[in-house]
Amino acid sequence: MFFASDNAGAAHPKVMQRVMDANDGYAMPYGADPIMDEVRGKIREIFEAPEAAVYLVSTGTAANVLALACLCKPWETIFCSEVAHIQEDECNAPEFYSGAKLSLVSGGDKMTADALRARIEMENTRGVHGPQRGPVSITQVTERGSLYSLEELNALTEVAKSYDLPVHLDGARFANALVALGCSAAEMTWKAGVDAVSFGGTKNGCLGVEAVVLFDPEKAWEFELRRKRGAHLFSKHRYLSAQMAGYLEGGTWLQTARAANENCAHLAKGLQQKGAEFLHPPQANMIFARFPRHLHQRLHQAGAVYYMWGCTLEGDDPDEMLAARFVCDWSITTDQINQFLSHF
Template identity: 50%
Template sequence: MTNFASDNVTAMAPEILAAIADANEGPAMPYGEDPVTARVRARFNDLFETETLVFPVATGTAANVLGLSLLTPPYGAVYCHRDAHIVVDECGAPEFYTGGAKLVTLEGADGKLTAGVVSDAITGAGVVHHVQPAAISLTQATEVGTLYRPDDVAAIAKVARAHQIGLHMDGARFANAIAALGCSPAEMTWKAGVDVLAFGATKNGAMAAEAVVIFKPELAAEFGFRRKRGGHLFSKGRFLSAQLEGYLEDGLWLRHALHANSLATQLAQGLAGLPGVTLHHPVEANMLFLSLPESVIAGLKAGGFMFYDWTTPATAAGMREIRLVTAFNGTGEDVRAFVALAADLARKAAE
């Protein structure tokens, strides 16, 4: 069975598993006061070319919503794309951890916001009857696998600064974005105007490791209390930090992302042009969204491939959208086998 359902389906990267084993030797002070966490903090400073404040957590949801809680009061508005992960996949956690802030959802082609759309949406400042503009949240890579360029982020950050609100980035697939664009982590974040980043590792080879990276020191003073109150301060924090240390060692995080991105590109190239196949968004990271005849989808599943059905029911023409996600440990053989079977099934469906 070959699983293209998600990059969450993978086993751990051996290098990260080894880092956990190394951290398991002897005692260490709890709650992040250990040598591993100290090294990780220094590593993030080097990675982002500036002094950062880094707080490891175990889940992407925790990283997102605890970071957002620094930027908005309970009566605040967070502007985000209507398909953003914090909207469709966080089970109300942003509202819960901010004490009730409102997610204001906006439209945008290919899963992305633009500076103009955000600027037009920000209203109500100072009006007691309205939620107050508080933050903008960008998903990088987006929920449809597209990417914000540093200039895109900077343009949106300019809007945020004009309204004196914060800029948050959901970076669950941050590595895939950096690998695809070839820019530095600094250029994508604080140099472009990002205040808080949820830095993901779990989807790219870790077991359970994310980090809240804060670029404005004044925001960090209360984060420790929010993390503790929210139940995300781990007593044996060295094991979260060990995963991040292994992840960043010798550029592992970027190698993994480059490989996953390359497999997605190969899938797109192999599937494009097949009869009855439509790709819905540019393939820029490690995700593809495409429509296929139902018979092709059924045949692929019968052939041992797993993926998510993205639309239900099928269209009148018998087409259905699916999502394919490639991962750090996927193989070219799996991609070629998928494309070969899809091509055969698509030809038969066309006939």
């Protein structure tokens, strides 16, 4: 009954096996291992981008901030949702690595084209005294579990391109969004106007690996320098390569994402039947729901693990409605979900 996060679940056996296989003998360090050639080719195939620059790092924060640093200058500002992952969960790492500031686009979990345009118009109006306009960053899946449709993505990138601004896609849950939308990786990225993407693995069955895909190969050398300077170039890189190879092998990354989304749909249906109120539509593998305090207390006493959202279990009113976040990973079973629901 563990719903705290999808980065707390097990790694997929295919990922583990490839790591074990890679542990035999010797391999060149720093990404010169032969497995990385396999990974690079496979990711280019998945994204239908034969010229893309592909790199691996160990964390999603590193993937996001190094990619963003390649897209902007330190006197620019990065436009993102007010609840974007780079705003809520990365401890000012985007600012630290890029030197740029964040400009928040109001409107809730998802930016709209109109709100983005209005926020862009607010900047670059004070000449040398203010920040210059920089890249747009989109979190997909959003931090509230919702999705940008392809139409919404295209609308945002059209606004960005009208100001000649590059676009970054934060894809820690990239695969979950992809299978939910039923589109291709290319359609959700460069065909929609995205210039760089962090292609997540850690939250979807890997031990700890994320890919950065730069659709402009001219950014490759800068990324390599920034990765080294930022202390994110792995020495024994083959263990990153092996994880990603196992993740991609036979479409494992799609299978795990589909399983996580289906688990979430099953949980959402059960919560709805129990009378829970949803704060946001659960469109991938994350749910924000509200129900009475006494039910939360009962669930935690039974061993359920999940995050309360902006509140605590303590309080005098057992019927007060409290919000919580639930995240499903690929490995949780239907029986575990049903066990959780049986405590309502």
